Amino acid sequence: MTKVLAILFSAALLFTAGEVPAKEQTKSIVIRAGKTDSPNHALAVQFAEAVAVALNGAYTLDVQESQGSIENVRDTLKAPRDYLFTTGPNVIAAARRGVKPFEPNTHYKRIRALFPIPAQTVQWVVRKDGDVKSLADLAGKSFISGAKGNIAERVTTEALETLGILHEVQIMDISAGAAAQALKAKQVAGFAIAGPYPLKEIIDLAATTPIGLLSMPQAQLHRVLRADDSIAAEPVPKSTYPGLDADVTALALPAGVYTTTRMSEDVAYAITKAFWTQRDAIVKKYPPWQAANAAALATLGAELHPGALRYYKEALIPVPRRVR
Numbered sequence: 001m002t003k004v005l006a007i008l009f010s011a012a013l014l015f016t017a018g019e020v021p022a023k024e025q026t027k028s029i030v031i032r033a034g035k036t037d038s039p040n041h042a043l044a045v046q047f048a049e050a051v052a053v054a055l056n057g058a059y060t061l062d063v064q065e066s067q068g069s070i071e072n073v074r075d076t077l078k079a080p081r082d083y084l085f086t087t088g089p090n091v092i093a094a095a096r097r098g099v100k101p102f103e104p105n106t107h108y109k110r111i112r113a114l115f116p117i118p119a120q121t122v123q124w125v126v127r128k129d130g131d132v133k134s135l136a137d138l139a140g141k142s143f144i145s146g147a148k149g150n151i152a153e154r155v156t157t158e159a160l161e162t163l164g165i166l167h168e169v170q171i172m173d174i175s176a177g178a179a180a181q182a183l184k185a186k187q188v189a190g191f192a193i194a195g196p197y198p199l200k201e202i203i204d205l206a207a208t209t210p211i212g213l214l215s216m217p218q219a220q221l222h223r224v225l226r227a228d229d230s231i232a233a234e235p236v237p238k239s240t241y242p243g244l245d246a247d248v249t250a251l252a253l254p255a256g257v258y259t260t261t262r263m264s265e266d267v268a269y270a271i272t273k274a275f276w277t278q279r280d281a282i283v284k285k286y287p288p289w290q291a292a293n294a295a296a297l298a299t300l301g302a303e304l305h306p307g308a309l310r311y312y313k314e315a316l317i318p319v320p321r322r323v324r
Contacts, residue, residue, distance in 0.1 A: 089301020090230030112305035116296035118196030119252035126190035128210035139168040144191035152194040196288030254299035268307025
């Protein structure tokens with residue numbers, strides 16, 4: 001369990017109604033965000049620390065370890081009122097439909113979104129000086145798709161199936177840690193890696209090897225997105241990595257910070273405002289947070305909490321109809 005004990009919010013800064021209600025002073029806001037070595041747990045600690053350092057007021061953030069997104073959503077049935085959690089919109093959709101591993105429960109309809117966090121973006125890395133310029137060029141070549149069952153392997157398999165070349169690509173069983181060296185030594189045509197960009201592994205590789213990222217062709221992109229509602233298109237801007245001179249459209253597993261309708265409007269407003277007012281500072285310290293932008297609101301997959309929506313309207317941040 002990681003506790004961010006710095007005081008989080010300033011009543012004068014964050015609550016438009018004036019003083020923080022006495023009943024809501026000294027509250028601890030629980031954040032459930034996966035195992036301590038998971039990307040989402042690290043992201044939760046980062047945004048919690050940034051907000052706590054920047055603001056001073058009435059709440060503390062308690063970032064707690066969990067078994068992952070599924071448990072986080074299940075815990076909404078018994079969690080305290082001031083409960084935040086990270087998950088993907090596909091998990092929320094499964095819970096609301098009552099499909100495995102969830103049991104039908106109308107309380108899942110009370111889940112509400114606050115703001116996005118960096119998605120797990122699948123990046124297909126190749127040598128810039130090689131002859132692979134598109135996913136279709138991987139036919140007849142060797143490629144490292146990632147460990148069986150992880151997001152990189154699953155999305156890569158779906159993409160290659162959509163292109164009709166899955167069985168023409170030689171998938172190599174090489175550990176993720178060795179993938180960059182295999183590409184550098186020209187032992188493989190490329191590799192897939194997932195995580196919030198920019199990834200250190202790619203930055204380090206690009207320092208010694210000319211690299212490129214593959215985009216998903218638009219026609220095939222739409223087919224993949226229709227077939228798998230857990231993923232979304234994710235733009236990786238040019239100059240994200242040394243030598244990347246054009247924007248790339250990748251596939252990603254979106255994620256966000258959520259709560260339930262049990263949280264008060266004022267608290268949800270304060271948390272949302274605190275995040276967005278500190279987002280630039282978070283990005284400066286942790287560059288992957290650049291992907292958590294206003295455009296990512298469309299990927300949240302759940303209605304915004306009324307308190308969060310109040311902040312977005314106040315800040316003139318466009319809100320997609322699907323999350324209103």
